[in-house]
Amino acid sequence: MTTTDTTATTADPVLEVADLTVQFPSEEGLVQAVRGVNYELRRGEVLGIVGESGSGKSVTSLAVMGLLAANARVSGSVRFGDTELLGADDKKLSKVRGKNIAMVFQDPMTSLNPVYTIGDQIAETILAHNDISKDAARERAVELLELVRIPNPRQRVKAYPHELSGGMRQRVVIAIAMANEPDVIIADEPTTALDVTVQAQILEALRTAQQETGAAMVLITHDLGVIAGQADRVLVMYAGKVVESGTADQVFYTPRMPYTLGLLGSLPRLDVKADRLNPISGSPPSVVNMPPGCPFSPRCPLAEDVCEAEEPALEPGSDPAHEAACHFAHRVEGHEPADFFRPRTEDPLPAGTNEGEATT
Incomplete structure (x- = not known):
């Protein structure tokens, strides 16, 4: 950095x-x-x-x-x-x-x-x-x-x-x-x-x-x-809002927002050995007449009832310069993308599809 x-x-x-x-x-x-x-x-x-x-x-x-x-x-x-x-x-x-x-x-x-x-x-x-x-x-x-x-x-x-x-x-x-x-x-x-x-x-x-x-x-x-x-x-922006803010080192090495962690899991890196990438499943939400709650909750592996009811504010952690908009930011700290997001090759195959057909 x-x-x-x-x-x-x-x-x-x-x-x-x-x-x-x-x-x-x-x-x-x-x-x-x-x-x-x-x-x-x-x-x-x-x-x-x-x-x-x-x-x-x-x-x-x-x-x-x-x-x-x-x-x-x-x-x-x-x-x-x-x-x-x-x-x-x-x-x-x-x-x-x-x-x-x-x-x-x-x-x-x-x-x-x-x-x-x-x-x-x-x-x-x-x-x-x-x-x-x-x-x-x-x-x-x-x-x-x-x-x-x-x-x-x-x-x-x-x-x-x-x-x-x-x-x-x-x-x-x-x-x-x-x-x-x-x-x-x-x-x-x-x-x-x-x-x-x-x-x-x-x-x-x-x-x-x-x-x-x-x-x-x-x-x-x-x-x-x-x-x-x-x-x-x-x-880091999601659904029109900043969901994480910090120095480059903080965001890359100690992310506090599941979405940021998911983005990092989708990125090939030379400093981390990984057999597979860990992409975020699903698609970004529509920003038309947005419902209450965290927009990332449908795709978030940590989502709970509070996430669907209340959108979290962008708040600092132990370092005031590093902010995240997540109810459970403390749970993200110290984890790798593979802890929450599965490699795409581990997704279940569609019904009636054999492994050979799925790898074309």
């Missing part, structure tokens, strides 16, 4: 998210996409936000950027320094986006314009926030491509997005994000569509972007393996 610099932990937050709630009306009812998320981010710090699809990770960050659909009902507070971003008009947000807070999206092809060259798109971002010449902006674009390790950058600035590989396009998007040396970089699932080798290159490019700009970073992913060695602190 990375070690947070002491200056990052003592400095004032560059970004503060307080009681952030996002709801969307639908035909089925009210979609509670984000439910009371809180976090602070300091300069130079990396915050990892993890959870399955639909847990509210991306919606949280889109709310921070002011990029949600018009029908979204957003409440709470998002402060960048002394500036309140929630409820700000587009003119005010446009001065912050790209300059102070930059975002790297999951699919670079939706971020890059196919009819403009790579160099033009990087230069456009620079010119939007700086009073410099086009030639100077173009030269800065070459420097940025070199920083994210794109070969032959002086030739690549003339290329169009379709002429680059997926990994190179993602590095271009990272170059755009770091173009104006922002205070915060939000990376939303930046490695999802990439193979393991290219994934490592993209994570290295993100580290370069952070080191060059000194920015704080929010790294969003469904894969705990991606943030291993990257994040200083981790938020």
Whole structure:
């Protein structure tokens, strides 16, 4: 795990998210996409936000950027320094986006314009926030491509997005994000569509972007393996809510929430010998008209009657910095995923299915 610099932990937050709630009306009812998320981010710090699809990770960050659909009902507070971003008009947000807070999206092809060259798109971002010449902006674009390790950058600035590989396009998007040396970089699932080798290159490019700009970073992913060695602190989200929060070491080595333990059991690790993975059975719940109780209880091996009646609050354990939303967090401490979650190969076979058919 990375070690947070002491200056990052003592400095004032560059970004503060307080009681952030996002709801969307639908035909089925009210979609509670984000439910009371809180976090602070300091300069130079990396915050990892993890959870399955639909847990509210991306919606949280889109709310921070002011990029949600018009029908979204957003409440709470998002402060960048002394500036309140929630409820700000587009003119005010446009001065912050790209300059102070930059975002790297999951699919670079939706971020890059196919009819403009790579160099033009990087230069456009620079010119939007700086009073410099086009030639100077173009030269800065070459420097940025070199920083994210794109070969032959002086030739690549003339290329169009379709002429680059997926990994190179993602590095271009990272170059755009770091173009104006922002205070915060939000990376939303930046490695999802990439193979393991290219994934490592993209994570290295993100580290370069952070080191060059000194920015704080929010790294969003469904894969705990991606943030291993990257994040200083981790938020684990489930059904729109933070269910565990702590340092990377605390979340990886001493989890206090069954869901976190289940995620770790689904992750291959080099430091732990295991014959089989131990995935979480079932699917995430619908966040439409949610019933009372803990949303994870239908999938939780520790669930009891109180779990179905009352949703637990996010509370600290012996270390105030390590919080978990579980009635039985004390039972989780010190256990391995295999203690609660069975390997998938041990699930009973469907009726009428022989072992050979089940292994195809």
